[in-house]
Amino acid sequence: MENVFSELKGKTVLVTGSGRGIGKSIAEHFAAVGANIVITDIDEATAATTATEIADRYKVQTLSVVSDVSDEASVDALFAKISETFATLDVLVNNAGITMDGLFIRMKTEQWKKVIDINLTGTYLCSQRASNIMRKQRSGVMINISSIVAMGNPGQANYSASKAGLLGLTRTLAKELAPMGIRVNAVTPGFIHTPMTDKIPEKRREEMVSHIPLGRMGKPEDIAKAILFLATNSLSGYITGAVLEISGGLTGL
Numbered sequence: 385m386e387n388v389f390s391e392l393k394g395k396t397v398l399v400t401g402s403g404r405g406i407g408k409s410i411a412e413h414f415a416a417v418g419a420n421i422v423i424t425d426i427d428e429a430t431a432a433t434t435a436t437e438i439a440d441r442y443k444v445q446t447l448s449v450v451s452d453v454s455d456e457a458s459v460d461a462l463f464a465k466i467s468e469t470f471a472t473l474d475v476l477v478n479n480a481g482i483t484m485d486g487l488f489i490r491m492k493t494e495q496w497k498k499v500i501d502i503n504l505t506g507t508y509l510c511s512q513r514a515s516n517i518m519r520k521q522r523s524g525v526m527i528n529i530s531s532i533v534a535m536g537n538p539g540q541a542n543y544s545a546s547k548a549g550l551l552g553l554t555r556t557l558a559k560e561l562a563p564m565g566i567r568v569n570a571v572t573p574g575f576i577h578t579p580m581t582d583k584i585p586e587k588r589r590e591e592m593v594s595h596i597p598l599g600r601m602g603k604p605e606d607i608a609k610a611i612l613f614l615a616t617n618s619l620s621g622y623i624t625g626a627v628l629e630i631s632g633g634l635t636g637l
C-alpha cells in the first residue's frame with residue numbers, strides 16, 4: 385500500500401468553487417500527490433491567488449478560470465480552456481455551492497432558483513461536459529459535494545432540495561456512465577469550518593457542535609481526504625453510486 389495515491393500524479397483534476405473553503409482544500413490535497421489542477425470560481429481574485437499558491441507550493445501545473453457553474457456559456461468556455469491546456473480530464477469535483485437561507489413560507493422564488501441553479505444545475509452542466517471527455521477516454525471519476533442537509537433542515541428548503549437532488553443525479557449517472565468507465569459518487573459533509581459556516585451566529589454554531597458525536601466541527605481537509613480516496617481507482621475502484629457521510633456522526637441538524 386506504499387504511496388497509494390501515486391496513480392493521481394500527472395492527472396488533471398477540476399474542482400469547481402475552489403478559490404476558497406472545502407474546494408481549495410480538495411485542490412491542495414490533489415496537488416500534494418502530484419495532480420495538475422483546474423481552479424475555477426466565480427470569484428476572480430480567490431481563483432487566481434489559489435492557483436498561484438498551489439502551483440508554487442506543490443510544483444504542479446494549475447489553470448485558473450473564472451466561471452459561473454450555473455451559466456451554460458460560462459461552463460462551455462471553462463471546458464474549452466481545459467481542453468486547450470490539458471490532454472485529459474480525469475477527475476471532476478462538483479463543489480461550488482451556496483446557501484440563501486430563509487423560512488419556506490417567506491422564501492422568494494428568486495432565492496429558490498439561485499440555489500438550485502448553482503448547486504444542482506451547475507453540477508449537471510459540468511458533469512455533462514466532463515462525461516463527454518471521460519467517455520472518449522473510457523475513464524474518469526466524478527464526485528459531488530452534497531450535504532447532510534439533504535435529509536431536511538428548517539430554513540434551508542432550497543439548499544436541502546438542491547443537495548438531495550444531487551444524490552439522485554449521482555446515483556443515476558453512476559448507472560448510466562459505468563459502462564463508459566466513469567465512476568460517480570457523492571459525499572455528504574456535516575458541519576465544516578469554512579467561510580460558508582462562518583456566517584452562522586456563534587451561539588447557533590456552539591449549539592450545533594454540541595450535537596456532533598465526535599465533538600468538533602469538521603475541517604475542510606476531513607472532506608478532501610475522503611475525496612482523494614474516492615478518486616483513487618486502486619482504493620475505491622469498485623465504488624460507484626455511493627454516498628459517503630463525513631459528519632463526525634451528526635446525521636441531522
Ligand SMILES: NC(=O)c1ccc[n+]([C@@H]2O[C@H](COP(=O)([O-])OP(=O)(O)OC[C@H]3O[C@@H](n4cnc5c(N)ncnc54)[C@H](O)[C@@H]3O)[C@@H](O)[C@H]2O)c1
Pocket residue numbers: 400401402403404405406407424425426427430451452453454478479480481482502529530531532572573574575576577578579580581
Ligand atoms: N461548510 C459546510 O459546513 C458544508 C457542509 C456540507 C456541504 N457543504 C458544501 O461544500 C461545498 C463548499 O462549501 P464551502 O463551505 O467551502 O463554501 P464556501 O462559500 O467557503 O466556498 C464556496 C465556493 O464556491 C464559489 N462559488 C459560489 N457560487 C459559484 C458559482 N456560481 N460558480 C462557481 N463558483 C461559485 C464561491 O465563490 C466559493 O469560493 C458547497 O457545495 C457546500 O454546499 C459545505
